[in-house]
Amino acid sequence: MRTKFRWFGALASGLFLLSTAGATSVPRLSFEQLTDKSEIVVAGQINRSWADWDTEHKYIWTHYELAVSTALKGNPGATVVLSEPGGVVGPRGMSVAGSVVYNPGDQVLVFLQRMPNGYLRTTGWGQGKYLLDKDSHLYAMASLVETVDAKGRPAAKTFSLDGMTVAQVRTMVAARIQTQGRAK
Numbered sequence: 001m002r003t004k005f006r007w008f009g010a011l012a013s014g015l016f017l018l019s020t021a022g023a024t025s026v027p028r029l030s031f032e033q034l035t036d037k038s039e040i041v042v043a044g045q046i047n048r049s050w051a052d053w054d055t056e057h058k059y060i061w062t063h064y065e066l067a068v069s070t071a072l073k074g075n076p077g078a079t080v081v082l083s084e085p086g087g088v089v090g091p092r093g094m095s096v097a098g099s100v101v102y103n104p105g106d107q108v109l110v111f112l113q114r115m116p117n118g119y120l121r122t123t124g125w126g127q128g129k130y131l132l133d134k135d136s137h138l139y140a141m142a143s144l145v146e147t148v149d150a151k152g153r154p155a156a157k158t159f160s161l162d163g164m165t166v167a168q169v170r171t172m173v174a175a176r177i178q179t180q181g182r183a184k
Contacts, residue, residue, distance in 0.1 A: 035176045038111040040074035046106040053085030060094040062087035064102045072173040083119035107132040132133040136166045
């Protein structure tokens with residue numbers, strides 16, 4: 001009888017771990033937090049991607065080259081390279097649950113923050129990535145990222161940029177930057 005209970009307990013534990021294995025929990029960011037944490041906010045097209053080791057040959061990162069069409073914050077230049085953890089280099093692969101994926105040809109608006117290794121990465125995991133439709137309206141991408149509140153509970157949906165245009169978001173980002181400038 002004990003063997004059955006142990007087996008059942010092990011099975012239940014395994015199923016629980018399996019159900020949470022592909023998820024990443026991060027704090028939900030408000031528009032203000034997303035903007036404040038981001039060094040660069042840009043819209044444009046992903047031109048290409050490649051994976052490579054970091055400088056310490058410890059982690060694999062996938063890099064994406066984005067041709068900038070509109071700069072909303074920062075001075076990005078004509079192109080920006082954004083990087084996300086994970087990828088495949090030769091026979092080695094690394095996967096990080098919740099990492100943001102981009103595809104060549106994607107039209108996006110992204111909020112990017114500088115990582116300690118110097119790479120620019122999507123702010124707030126998937127919270128900082130929006131796909132653009134042909135009319136420049138933004139649409140958040142569904143991801144494996146679960147947002148949580150300060151107590152670690154699933155966060156309620158808050159303000160969203162979904163359906164807004166790049167021009168509308170540019171106005172909001174400019175207003176936030178101006179407000180932050182006055183606060184200093």
